[in-house]
Amino acid sequence: MKRILILGASGFIGNALYKELCSYFDTHGTYRTPNRFFEDNHQFHQFDMETENIELLLENLKPDVIISALRGNFDLQVATHFRIINHILRYKSKLIFLSSANVFDAFTNFPSYEYDKTLSLSVYGRFKIKIENALLRLPNNSYNIIRLPMVFGKSSPRIKEVRTILDLKEPLEVFPNVVINATEILKVTQQIHYIINRDKQGVFHLGSSDLVHQRDFMAEICEGLGYENPLFKNVYDSNYDRFLAVLPKDNKLPKNLEITISQVVEASTKK
Incomplete structure (x- = not known):
């Protein structure tokens, strides 16, 4: 059975993914703020990227698939994702990175497709692009980039x-x-479940x-x-x-x- 770790599993998208996947995989999640509900669930692990290094948790769990639904300080997120990349290369695991339509917010004349050039005028979009570019340099089977609209x-x-x-x-x-x-959360979780089940590779637009x-x-x-x-x-x-x-063309x-x-x-x- 695949072991999945959802980073940010206490948030809206992360928690919905946990509920979708936990019956089918050995699913773990992280939360930041102390919470009795999560503390009593041994599948959840407290993690604060401001004070902790993600490598320790990854070494202990050795997940087959890491899903990143992290929120918070952009610089800390970038540093955390670079550590995750080092881990997945060492252990031949996979990172599913939840990105955003904002990586294209500098382009205004057309909708954007999976392998279009990214360019953003927003701080948020540029931060997502930085992590995306690091992933795009990896072997195809090491990552999925999931770009979401609202x-x-x-x-x-x-x-x-x-x-x-x-x-x-x-x-x-x-x-x-x-x-x-736009999209709706239950459909997003079903789509990501399918991508994991079928071991799909590359970039997906889930709008x-x-x-x-x-x-x-x-x-x-x-x-x-x-x-x-x-x-x-x-x-x-x-x-x-x-x-x-964000519309699909290559990975429908x-x-x-x-x-x-x-x-x-x-x-x-x-x-």
Whole structure:
């Protein structure tokens, strides 16, 4: 049985992955803040990259697959991932790195595909690119780069934020000229489960198969949540449509693992 270690398993995406994988693999996870629930689960291990070296945990567990859903200081994350890379090369294991559509945020005219050149204007995007570039120099069987657009879900932080803003009768910032795709957390966990099961290699774009203007998408989300006539604050950062979307071309998943914008909305707003 494969042993999987999820770094950041107490977070939204990491914890959903743990729940998806724990029945099928010897699945372990890390958490940072002391928590009785995680402390009582012997599959969870406290790890703080600000004070600890990841190498000790990796040496003790020797996971076959490491999934990185870490959050926190960017410089510390880069240093931690470089140590992980050294480990996977030494033990012939694999790193699945959860990246972002923001690695393409300097390109605005088209959606982006798996092996397009990355270029970012944001600090967040550049940090992700630094780790991606290190992985792309490795043998193909040593890594997966998983690029995600915005991830929604019924209990996602994004949905909670929307509810909070609208309940306070405050305006919700929307971007009428930004064309996006999105995804939903349960579909993401199924897709990554498939990638692990089939031992897939390379870069994957796990966004919806169709695109939508961000304002229209948020209007559908608000309607699905039961908010009539929500107050929007339109933000225009361009006179033209600007794309921030990741679509698959080279590494497509089976049809049953694809998702559409309407399915993202439905899954994120159903009662």
